[in-house]
Amino acid sequence: MTETSLSAAHREAQARATRTRYGLLAPALIIILAISILPLGITVVYSFLEPGTYGGVVWNFSTDAYVQFLFERDIFDDTLTFDPAYLSIFMRSIGLAFGAMIGTLILGFPTAYFIATKPRNQRNFWLFLITLPFWTNLLIRTYAMLLIIRDEGFVNISLMKLRLIDSPISILYTDTAVFIGLIYSYLPFMVLPLYASLEKLDFRLVEAGYDLYASRWKVLRHVIAPLAKPGIIAGCILVFIPGLGAYITPELLGGGKSLMIGNMIAIQFGSSRNWPFGSAAALILMMLVIIVLLIYAASAGRGRRTHG
Amino acid sequence: MPETSNATQSTRSDRAAISARSLVKTFGAGENAVHALKNVDIDIRENEFFTLLGPSGCGKTTLLRMIAGFELPTSGTILLDGQEITALPPYKRPVNTVFQSYALFPHMTVAENIGFGLKMLGRPADNVQGRVEKMLALVQLEAMANRRTDQLSGGQQQRVALARALAPEPKVLLLDEPLAALDLKLRKNMQLELKSLQAETGITFVFVTHDQEEALTMSDRIAVMRSGEILQIGAPKDIYERPTHRFVADFIGDINILEGEIAGAGGGTAQVRLKDGTTISARLAEGMAQTGPAAVAIRPEAARIAGQGETADLTGTLENVVYFGAASYLHLRLNSGEEFVLRQPGGLDGHDLSRGARLGIAIQPGRARVLE
Ligand SMILES: Nc1ncnc2c1ncn2[C@@H]1O[C@H](COP(=O)(O)OP(=O)(O)OP(=O)(O)O)[C@@H](O)[C@H]1O
Ligand SMILES: [Mg+2]
Numbered sequence: 001m002t003e004t005s006l007s008a009a010h011r012e013a014q015a016r017a018t019r020t021r022y023g024l025l026a027p028a029l030i031i032i033l034a035i036s037i038l039p040l041g042i043t044v045v046y047s048f049l050e051p052g053t054y055g056g057v058v059w060n061f062s063t064d065a066y067v068q069f070l071f072e073r074d075i076f077d078d079t080l081t082f083d084p085a086y087l088s089i090f091m092r093s094i095g096l097a098f099g100a101m102i103g104t105l106i107l108g109f110p111t112a113y114f115i116a117t118k119p120r121n122q123r124n125f126w127l128f129l130i131t132l133p134f135w136t137n138l139l140i141r142t143y144a145m146l147l148i149i150r151d152e153g154f155v156n157i158s159l160m161k162l163r164l165i166d167s168p169i170s171i172l173y174t175d176t177a178v179f180i181g182l183i184y185s186y187l188p189f190m191v192l193p194l195y196a197s198l199e200k201l202d203f204r205l206v207e208a209g210y211d212l213y214a215s216r217w218k219v220l221r222h223v224i225a226p227l228a229k230p231g232i233i234a235g236c237i238l239v240f241i242p243g244l245g246a247y248i249t250p251e252l253l254g255g256g257k258s259l260m261i262g263n264m265i266a267i268q269f270g271s272s273r274n275w276p277f278g279s280a281a282a283l284i285l286m287m288l289v290i291i292v293l294l295i296y297a298a299s300a301g302r303g304r305r306t307h308g
Numbered sequence: 309m310p311e312t313s314n315a316t317q318s319t320r321s322d323r324a325a326i327s328a329r330s331l332v333k334t335f336g337a338g339e340n341a342v343h344a345l346k347n348v349d350i351d352i353r354e355n356e357f358f359t360l361l362g363p364s365g366c367g368k369t370t371l372l373r374m375i376a377g378f379e380l381p382t383s384g385t386i387l388l389d390g391q392e393i394t395a396l397p398p399y400k401r402p403v404n405t406v407f408q409s410y411a412l413f414p415h416m417t418v419a420e421n422i423g424f425g426l427k428m429l430g431r432p433a434d435n436v437q438g439r440v441e442k443m444l445a446l447v448q449l450e451a452m453a454n455r456r457t458d459q460l461s462g463g464q465q466q467r468v469a470l471a472r473a474l475a476p477e478p479k480v481l482l483l484d485e486p487l488a489a490l491d492l493k494l495r496k497n498m499q500l501e502l503k504s505l506q507a508e509t510g511i512t513f514v515f516v517t518h519d520q521e522e523a524l525t526m527s528d529r530i531a532v533m534r535s536g537e538i539l540q541i542g543a544p545k546d547i548y549e550r551p552t553h554r555f556v557a558d559f560i561g562d563i564n565i566l567e568g569e570i571a572g573a574g575g576g577t578a579q580v581r582l583k584d585g586t587t588i589s590a591r592l593a594e595g596m597a598q599t600g601p602a603a604v605a606i607r608p609e610a611a612r613i614a615g616q617g618e619t620a621d622l623t624g625t626l627e628n629v630v631y632f633g634a635a636s637y638l639h640l641r642l643n644s645g646e647e648f649v650l651r652q653p654g655g656l657d658g659h660d661l662s663r664g665a666r667l668g669i670a671i672q673p674g675r676a677r678v679l680e
Binding site for chain 1: 376377378397399403405407409411413415424425428429
């Protein structure tokens, strides 16, 4: 065989391999296109159109949806005035999601540590208890939470029976109620990744810390927390991002008074009949999420590099 | 148990750095209870290289962990410089540990690892840095200061662990089989380094090993342990030449142990009638029974082939000769059926060393000892 025919055969084989590869990838590519890229594309397009009177969109290019996010257009003279109403909903959402993240971290860390230090054969039982709420629908669990914290609910009745308070503490339909609800719903998402990292922790390092004059608090700060960092970050992301877009919790426990981004978007597609603005708000939310993830990727990348 | 003081110890302070009084540790309860330590009394002196020696599971680590503060004794007390520290948490004890697994912090550099203890003690940063540099020089790792610990070889990690534990200048340094993971050559080097480091720093070292040779070469004193008890404490020479306990004799070095019965005793010497009918004289330590069954221990190097016309203490049939150059080990079978190994120094000329030859054995006066 000559050299040229050999390389021709080689090229032929390579081309076949490439075709096979794309052939095998096709189902996955189609699914990604259909369920992720396509809806996203539609959202982007809608956000640059004008709203139809009874919902839907009118095919005229417009950036009004984005302008509307920050400004109010006067119906008579078309002048723009700064209106922080929507921005404040975003800020409140970020605040509540961040608060829920910190809250679940504070509650979840000791829980995960407790499970990780149990004998191996008992850990699955405790993990089972942590995942137990997933067996019930979030909507139902949120209604249950509503029943617990409402004025005539379990908490207030108990406190009043114990004569600790005279009149019920009104929690329901406030930011506090949403905050409690978010912590309750997302706690397992914090505990599980924390547990995964604490379970791998070499407890001899904890002993080494104690041996070298670090008190319990200092061991936690200088040894355990840095080593559990991947779990802490994963848990924070898993709570913060879904928390930011939470819908059911603020809908039921916020009672329309304590709105979050999710509810606001739902209103645009529903009663407000402003699909372009709903789309724009959804995209702004997505940008927020992407920024958070980029910050994470940067910090994780740095971590990996420094770990050699 | 009697302890013989020797010349090197008289220069040391005899004050105890660590004392344990009737220390008991039981893990679990009821049927599953493990008696890791049964009534241990021990005094570890200031500035000494003290070794806990014993087979696996005898409680060495348990004792060390109680001195470090990781484990609470079931009963008994631990004193440091005469002060009770039994219930003090590890971070309040001026005692540091070199862990068998090294337990270096993977998220810190070599320098950060070494400086950790001082930082936790709240020393000012420049103070810490100076001390870290000194420790790096001491263990010859100056070039590695900013490396991460997983980029180091086993021997280097070992040195970092050592430097980290020495940096805060503890009163006592605990080392739990620190050399176990190293290969033989590195191990020999580290033995010498550890020994000189101890002399240089003047810190009390409590060293755990189950390697008797390591214990003999490094220690000022050795405590031999078996199943939660201390059988004998003494200088390496005492332990080797004057074992009082059968287990100690057997555990440390090669030794011949012959069964017999005491026929007569007096003046620190006993006449022991062995199973094959011969009687030999052996030293009897103070406080030992003067009658009854007894075992006689003789080191291989305390015996040699009896010369022409010399009266032999024992007679045996030659079974095997292992030649080592400077000396040879002769394996003999006594009339009682017991094996006897002797170390014959120098050449083997002038002796009939064919298999089955009948040879007389001469024992150096005073080197045969009765065991408890
Ligand atoms: N946490 C524990 N729970 C139950 N039993 C234990 C525990 N720690 C040690 N033991 C038991 O106590 C005994 C002494 O253990 P220790 O670790 O002190 O032995 P060691 O002399 O250090 O042995 P090695 O040379 O193998 O390290 C062993 O029988 C061991 O199984
Ligand atoms: Mg051990």
